[in-house]
Amino acid sequence: MTMTQVTRRTGEPPGSTLAVSTAGLTKRFGDRTVVDDVGLAIPRGSVCGFVGPNGAGKTTTIRMLLGLIRPTAGGGSILGGSLAEPASYLPKVGALIESPAFYPQLSGRDNLKALARLGRVPSAAIEPALGRTGMTARAGDKYRSYSLGMKQRLGIAAALLPAPELLILDEPTNGLDPGGIVEMRGLIRSFAGDGITVLVSSHLISEIEQVCDHVVMIRAGRLVHQGPVAELAARRRPDILLAPEHAADLTRLASILEVSGLSVTASPGDGTVVVSASGAGAADLNRLAASGGITLAAITERTHSLEDVFFELTGADPAIGAGQEMGAIG
């Protein structure tokens, strides 16, 4: 599904195959447009990665989906309920929004109890939620004594309380150590196994790649791509690096390949010609070089990551992005 198709959608009726569907979703704070005309189409039962740099508008979009922020324009439907009436769908939604927020003086269990009472969730749901997130043993301790990983897990437990059909997790691995990140990935995968639609936001594309089957990419408040992760694989044809035996042949090799209709870049610094994601095989390229009397010393494949695809889609410069414009991407 392309972005154009999605933005023209005007909200899904009940029974739709989409868990989340928005059209023209926009939020402005004063003169600043934080989310601009976003049309989401998240299939039911998918694990959807919501990815973009810090400040891209992910959290604002999520807050609009949860009824915490009123959209300036646009609307949509979540689990068949109108975005304008959060009470129609939120009883079926669990959410962890940014960092977990609980009452420090209460135990983990009492924190869940307060939320369960408020949402009229049976008390019987508390222990399974604690068990699922591995928090049973520490549930009686005060929240303020928890490590960051435990706080995140309690946040997930709170989100699980209403037996959600849709789980919205905003940066659930923020601040976790590598072990915690692996644990969180496992949890997210297990939710998908239960048929829960999961929308998980992250500024780490590599993380999304490992757990999601659907992806929404956002940048500067605008949707740049959404669709199955598998669809992106088609964009990930590898570059092939050709190194001629003699550096003097570099320019001539590039010319031969260009004449054959390939997109190439000579890189004198490392003595290679880069053939961009052409789909041409190593044997074809070797043959072309040999036809020009050039012997290749090395043929190397360079695979593109989802991050590269993101940068390609957004037109951003990854060299700048690593430190500046793209914030923490990568």
Place this chain on the structure above:
Amino acid sequence: MIGAAFISEWVKLRRKTLLLSTFLGLAAASSLFVVLIFSNAPAHGSGGGLPSLAQLARPNGLVFGLTRATFLLGVVAFGTAAAQTASEYSLGTLRQLLVRQPRRVTLLAGKMVAVVTFMALATAFAAVVAFLVANVMAASRGVPTSAWFTGTGLGDLLRALGNIELAVIGYSVLGLVIGQFLRSAVGAVIVGFAWLLVIEQFILTRIVPATAPWLPGISLSTIAGGGNADFGLTYGHGLIVAVAYIALAIAAASITFARRDVTA
């Protein structure tokens, strides 16, 4: 639905530290007033505005201390209530609450009823302790207490207790509303105290003394005292003005809470 928000709020309110500090704090404050009044009461006449031992022996002698402590009880109620709404913003817990209860006015109403109930119970506890202390102090100063337990005495006691509860509820609601507006417990307490302790007094003494009947703090103290002889205000007048302020405050808080974006 308000019931769910009310019960949920009580899970937080009944935590040991808050429960003990509020209940015992109010009891200590009101008992302190009782002890000071009985200790310093002259045998006859009045000394520095204090009732005499003879006055303390009258049917309404039991409530002197508690009535004098109302302003302090109100200030504590205001601060405690303000912290309950403001901390939801500072802790970020409001977003969790609103996901589980998206009907914002329902959430606010349940929270208000719970906090007001909590403060009313704390005040009742403080009153019971203060009355026990008054009996002990009466015995130590040789004040006869038989008049306290007559029909007139018990009637005065219940009336005074009801008025004090109403005043404390008023302070609590204003605290909840100011806390919700400012989203900062410290800010709310500073604004509340500044208004009650400084600004109202400044208006009364320096700007427009005639505004006394229409000021919220004076109105609440008029309710607590069953009238206000200093400004010549009746109990009924104080009650109407205070209820008007509280209704206005609740309406304004509900409208802003329902419409405000939650970015905390």
